[in-house]
Amino acid sequence: MVGVPMSFPRKGILGYSLFIGVYTIVLLLLTSCLSAANNRSERTVALSAASYTYEGQALVQTEKEAPSDIQAHEADKPPPPEPEPVVANEPGADSDAAVNAGDPLLLPLAVDTKSATPTVTSETYVPLVPPAGKPSSKVSIPVLNYHSVAIDPGNIVVIPPDKLEAQMAYLHDHGYTPLTLEAFIRLLEGDRSEKSPEKPVLLTFDDGYLDNYEEAMPILAKYGFPATLFVSPGMTEQDGYLNWEQIKKMQAGGWDIQPHGMSHPHLPKLSADEQAYEIVEARKQIEERLGTKADIFCYPYGEYNKTTLKLLQHHGFRYAFTIDQGFATNEQSPYLLKRIFVNGEENLNAFAAKLPKLK
Numbered sequence: 001m002v003g004v005p006m007s008f009p010r011k012g013i014l015g016y017s018l019f020i021g022v023y024t025i026v027l028l029l030l031t032s033c034l035s036a037a038n039n040r041s042e043r044t045v046a047l048s049a050a051s052y053t054y055e056g057q058a059l060v061q062t063e064k065e066a067p068s069d070i071q072a073h074e075a076d077k078p079p080p081p082e083p084e085p086v087v088a089n090e091p092g093a094d095s096d097a098a099v100n101a102g103d104p105l106l107l108p109l110a111v112d113t114k115s116a117t118p119t120v121t122s123e124t125y126v127p128l129v130p131p132a133g134k135p136s137s138k139v140s141i142p143v144l145n146y147h148s149v150a151i152d153p154g155n156i157v158v159i160p161p162d163k164l165e166a167q168m169a170y171l172h173d174h175g176y177t178p179l180t181l182e183a184f185i186r187l188l189e190g191d192r193s194e195k196s197p198e199k200p201v202l203l204t205f206d207d208g209y210l211d212n213y214e215e216a217m218p219i220l221a222k223y224g225f226p227a228t229l230f231v232s233p234g235m236t237e238q239d240g241y242l243n244w245e246q247i248k249k250m251q252a253g254g255w256d257i258q259p260h261g262m263s264h265p266h267l268p269k270l271s272a273d274e275q276a277y278e279i280v281e282a283r284k285q286i287e288e289r290l291g292t293k294a295d296i297f298c299y300p301y302g303e304y305n306k307t308t309l310k311l312l313q314h315h316g317f318r319y320a321f322t323i324d325q326g327f328a329t330n331e332q333s334p335y336l337l338k339r340i341f342v343n344g345e346e347n348l349n350a351f352a353a354k355l356p357k358l359k
């Protein structure tokens with residue numbers, strides 16, 4: 001804390017003025033911090049206004065991202081109360097629990113499970129050592145974030161099948177190549193052993209809705225596009241959600257199946273043990289049922305805290321996806337990969353504007 005004059009009378013008017021000055025500065029700093037925290041809690045989607053270009057096989061970000069006026073509403077929904085899936089526009093990560101990404105090259109060192117408003121400081125984080133063979137050039141890949149594929153006017157997290165169809169046709173006609181999850185990781189990690197596509201993109205679907213099997217899979221199959229499904233095993237077999245038989249068919253159809261928490265919880269509200277169960281059990285069930293690795297996590301509601309990050313690291317997860325808006329890059333922490341939310345209400349031009357353009 002700032003020192004406070006011990007004796008006003010002795011120091012006289014000069015000391016008193018100094019005290020008032022320091023007090024005012026501290027007040028201003030506090031107000032500024034509170035304001036910043038409040039802004040952060042609104043979680044405005046920073047839909048990328050950046051200009052991206054392809055440079056060789058790597059995508060290069062040429063401008064800083066700029067926030068837009070579109071509000072981020074967490075695109076996930078709770079288990080269905082009725083057969084017809086209803087997607088709620090839930091607010092984003094709780095500002096009192098989630099850790100702001102901060103410096104993307106940093107990984108958590110210490111976990112403070114008690115602090116309601118964890119403060120990320122230089123003491124809290126240590127630099128992530130880049131893996132061997134990591135390219136010096138920046139790799140940037142758009143990761144599109146879908147949820148339910150159905151007709152639900154007014155709900156921006158649900159995309160009508162005909163719009164998804166038009167978007168896939170756009171990707172196909174404009175030379176984009178949707179990647180398998182492993183191909184995405186290889187590209188992100190700079191593996192040049194195989195020819196990387198000119199315009200790579202990763203398609204992700206959260207939550208495991210039944211309509212992903214009934215609507216999305218046939219549309220993607222038409223173009224031979226792979227995708228990644230983030231599923232909560234505790235919600236499978238319920239009305240409106242996929243069952244394991246369907247998930248296996250999706251896997252056979254080129255979909256990568258990865259964990260999204262057991263019960264799609266608000267992770268920051270759970271104890272460390274509860275979080276560990278949600279994260280590790282979800283992976284275990286997917287791996288046991290499908291016989292594949294499931295070590296790429298996706299935060300339910302986009303929410304995480306330091307405990308979440310440390311648990312992912314401790315349990316050997318390789319990457320994790322947020323709902324923070326932007327392209328995924330090899331300069332982000334592996335556990336804070338960004339994605340691009342696809343608004344189910346927007347038109348094709350708005351969709352296309354989010355994608356990188358060729359030089």
Ligand SMILES: [Zn+2]
Nearest residue numbers: 076206207301
């Ligand atoms: Zn979700």
